[in-house]
Amino acid sequence: MSSTFDQIANIIAETCDIPRDTIKPESHAIDDLGIDSLDFLDIAFAIDKAFGIKMPLEKWTQEVNDGKATTEQYFVLKNLADRIDELVAAKNAGAGAAT
Amino acid sequence: MQLDYFQLIDRIVDLNLEAKTITVEAQVPEKHTIFEGHFPGFPIMPGVLLTEAMAQSSGWLILGVLKFERMPFLAIVKEAKMRGFVSPGQLLTIEAKLEHEGSGFAVTKAKGRVGKELKCSAEITFGLAPFPDPSFRTFMDAMANKIGFPLQAVAQ
Numbered sequence: 001m002s003s004t005f006d007q008i009a010n011i012i013a014e015t016c017d018i019p020r021d022t023i024k025p026e027s028h029a030i031d032d033l034g035i036d037s038l039d040f041l042d043i044a045f046a047i048d049k050a051f052g053i054k055m056p057l058e059k060w061t062q063e064v065n066d067g068k069a070t071t072e073q074y075f076v077l078k079n080l081a082d083r084i085d086e087l088v089a090a091k092n093a094g095a096g097a098a099t
Numbered sequence: 100m101q102l103d104y105f106q107l108i109d110r111i112v113d114l115n116l117e118a119k120t121i122t123v124e125a126q127v128p129e130k131h132t133i134f135e136g137h138f139p140g141f142p143i144m145p146g147v148l149l150t151e152a153m154a155q156s157s158g159w160l161i162l163g164v165l166k167f168e169r170m171p172f173l174a175i176v177k178e179a180k181m182r183g184f185v186s187p188g189q190l191l192t193i194e195a196k197l198e199h200e201g202s203g204f205a206v207t208k209a210k211g212r213v214g215k216e217l218k219c220s221a222e223i224t225f226g227l228a229p230f231p232d233p234s235f236r237t238f239m240d241a242m243a244n245k246i247g248f249p250l251q252a253v254a255q
Binding site: 045 | 174175199
């Protein structure tokens with residue numbers, strides 16, 4: 001089973017037509033890969049679908065705008081992978097609690 | 100349709116907030132200057148207008164799902180397929196389904212038919228934003244009444 005990062009990188013490569021081998025865990029989606037907000041909508045849709053989650057993009061954006069978080073926390077891909085793993089774990093914990 | 104006002108749909112036939120689907124009707128006018136140029140002697144609905152009709156249908160669905168709290172703005176059109184000609188005077192029936200409600204965006208799939216014949220389809224993504232102006236919201240309420248939007252469904 002591929003890692004969360006690999007799945008994200010594959011989605012970005014396919015959605016934005018970026019060579020897969022240029023997408024690294026340290027890549028910043030905006031600063032390094034040049035992904036704009038519209039392309040990120042497409043990526044968010046694909047990630048939401050692939051992982052069965054709803055990435056809280058608006059909350060993250062608000063936190064960055066308010067100075068409570070940096071873009072690196074959410075848009076450096078290894079960090080994004082960690083955030084996604086947290087969301088998946090929270091979803092699974094919620095599902096377990098409901099049963 | 101009131102093409103001069105870019106109002107592409109006439110009435111909402113069905114809105115199912117549980118299934119997150121909508122069905123609307125759009126009567127293509129018999130005559131319009133658009134058909135004089137598109138095309139002389141062979142008038143058909145431009146594909147961009149069919150796409151807009153699917154987007155507006157999807158937009159009303161999203162407004163219903165979001166209880167008019169935010170406005171959907173067209174962002175991405177994928178897999179837009181014009182599968183057959185739509186002619187002046189034909190009644191277009193459009194069905195849309197909400198595929199995904201993300202954080203600040205929503206994705207629908209829409210299909211337009213004349214009778215049973217599929218004429219167009221697309222996957223459409225919208226950005227969701229607060230109404231930028233109170234008068235805009237008032238206008239949308241008036242439009243909702245005009246096209247038979249079941250406002251009682253979103254009041255629940």
